[in-house]
Amino acid sequence: MLVIATAGHVDHGKSTLVRALTGQNPDRLAEEQRRNLTIDLGFAWTTLDTGEEIAFVDVPGHENFVPNMLAGIGPVPAALIVVAADEGWMPQSAEHLAALDALHVRHGILAVTRSDLADPAPARSQALSEIGATSLGRIECAAVSAPTGSGLGPLRRALARLARGMHPPDASAPVRLWVDRSFTVRGAGLVVTGTLAQGRIEIGDELVVAPQGTRAKVRGIQTLERATDSVTGVARVALNLRGLTRQDVRRGDALLTPQRFLDTTQCDVRLHETAVTVNRLPSTLMLHIGAAVRPVHVRPLGEDTIRLSFAPALPLHIGDRALLRDPGRHRIIAGVTVLDVRPPQLRRRGAAALRARHLTTLSGTPTEAQELARRQLIRRPELEAMGVTVTSAPVTADWLVDPDYWQDLSRRLIALVSDFTAARPHSEGLPAETARQKLGLPDLALLKSLVRPPLVLHYGRIVHGSAELPEPLARSVQQVSDVLRRAPFRAPEAQELQRLHLGEGELRRAVRAGLLLCLEGKIALLPDAPRRALVRLRLLEQPFTVAEATGALDTTRRVSLPLLRHLDGRRLTRRLEDHRREVV
Structure with a gap:
């Protein structure tokens, strides 16, 4: 279907021409029919002999109803520009064309009406000259007379060619x-x-x-x-x-479409088709997009970029086209392209100038790589709601990250862990929450995804898993590990640890290296002991007693009690009121 909006000066025969083409009266209001004047939007349609369906949005031409006109042409991809042969190019012809140009409408047809009353050549020549300097460029023209029917055939054929030449939009795009x-x-x-x-x-x-x-x-x-x-x-x-x-x-x-547009009350835009310098723009203008209109506060940024603030919010995408109008002067000020629908706050001195330099790099055609480089870290639904096509995989959950920023975060995390370990050599590692806060990450899941070799995350703390132990300490830890591989829950007694010179500091170093797990002081087990314990505990009839757990683990209460408390703390088991437990 070709949806096409009329455009042109008041009383140049737009509605009459639509009625002649469709057999329907687009003026639906009683007052419109009484005054023979289009006040609000009208609608009519027809099917051409060639099979194309044409729907017309008939807009008012009088200057008092320009907002209604803009509501009609805003969402429409093509225009039927109407100029009367006996009057030629007129002020509202120019304003309607300026609106089409501001919205970057690229498809249209010129109809010179009342060609039975005057030679259509002068009006056609001037109109094509004016239109040719806009986004419409060179378009077809038909001289017509609605009362006599002259020229309607060529106009219908031109409409059919226009319909066939329109590229079908993306049916999978959000509504x-x-x-x-x-x-x-x-x-x-x-x-x-x-x-x-x-x-x-x-x-x-x-x-x-x-x-x-x-x-x-x-x-x-x-x-x-x-x-x-x-x-x-x-x-x-x-x-x-x-x-x-x-x-x-x-x-x-x-x-x-739910979650596919970002409601915003601020956007940064680039101006087009304007003779007014940014610094001479009125502080308040009217923004027209689609059928919506908002009074907006204008803040100049750069030579051709400004920030618009408005309420209530609008559902916008990066790359949207809109126009600014000065209702006091009855003129279109500029067309705009939306560059950013979630712009940063400008609180510091010089922030506006810095923002203006950044906006010069934006085209209004969003790419995933460009937007990730700008925002560094963003959730996938939010980026898609800005109008960006996303193809890369999240690093975790639905988080998307700029690759360079992700590498920088990884380097910073390694440095944080190294500094923390150097300052606290006997600690069990850098707390994950502390690392998240220092890196400014909004989600702990992001921090966990950053922990890769040589780093290891053990029970909420990050350590250097590849840290080399001194040879004597490494031999002692290896002896303990060999024993625990044969009997995973027979933790060495204190005397055995003392014989191996494994004191509290040495055990912490082994933990930081990811080689041991220590419970409540000197209960040394292998790091996978909790997982192995759960396998055995699940085989018990639930809930179970400490004695039953101790037997299943083939150990003593000296080990089973701290291990069960550890599992409780990680919410892998649950302690009941009768002191029995169950696997969660």
Whole structure:
């Protein structure tokens, strides 16, 4: 389907031309029909002889209704620019074209109406000259007369060629349907309409209403007044939503695929198509995107970059196109490209200038590598909600990390462990939580993923697993290990440890090296003793007594009690009120 918005000066025959092409009157309001003046958005459609479906969004041309016009053209990928032969290029023709250019609309057709009343050549020549200097470039033109039907055939053929030349959007892309109408139907409930630019909607889908954040389930879909089970963009759609009223959804709200857009009240943007320098911009302007409009506070940053602040929030992606308008002067100020939907705060002196230099490196076309380099560390759903396609695997859970930053964190962690060990030679290692805080990591799981050889994580502490022990100490530890491999829970007695010169300090060094596990002082076991113990304890009838555990482990209470308390502390076993235990 080709969805195309009309554009042009008031009373140049936009609605009349749409009516001649479709047989439908796009002016649906009684006041519009009485005054013969389009006030709000109108809609009509037709199927061409060649089979292409064309849906028209008819917008008002009067300067008093420019916000309504912008709500109509915002989500639409193509325009039918209408210029009357007997009046030629007019002020609202220029403003409508400026809006199309600001939104970077690249597809369109020029229709010179009233060609039965005046020679269409002068109007066509001037209009094509004006249009050619914008994002639309060179477009087809047809001279028409709606009352006589002259030129409608060539215009229909031009529309068919335009429809065939449009690239189909991504049906798997997230849905963002800007609502341009909201009304209730007796027996059905709330119905909203809009132009679906991309993605797919099916009956039963749950969508998020932005900015409210409420959920809505799709109970019915119509496109061009035909009921359907699903629809893909580009298309004019009407959705029957369950559980909401007309007060819950208004023009300018958006229906979104859950978790695929980031609601934001600030964004950094680059200006296009503007003759106004950044420092001369008014401090307050109106931002138009899709069918939404927001008053925004403007903060200049660089030569062509500014920060916009607004409320309520908007669901934005990096790369979105929008426009700024000065309602007091009745003119389009600039088109903008969204560069960042989660910009950093600018609190320090010189932060704005530094931010401006950084923004010069951004194109508005987000890549995963570029965004990870900028943000260093981010959750995958949040990055996808910014409009970034993610292909790399998380380092842990859903955390994505810039590779260079990850390597730097690894080097810093090794240095932290080395410094901690040097300052506390008899400690059991650097506490993992302390390391997380010093590295500024938001999640302990990230810290655990960083612990790789030569580092080892033992019971919440990080040690150098590859640390070499002095030869005499290494021989003593090896003798203990040999005994424990034969009888895993027969920990050496204190006299045996003394004979081997394994005091408290020597045992801690063995623990830091990942060679032993020490419980409550001098109960030395192999590091995998807890895992081996659980294997045996699971074979017991649950719950079990200390005596039963001691027998299953083939040891004494001197070892079994500290080991059970260790398992309790790691929540691998649970102590009950009757002093029995069970494996969790």
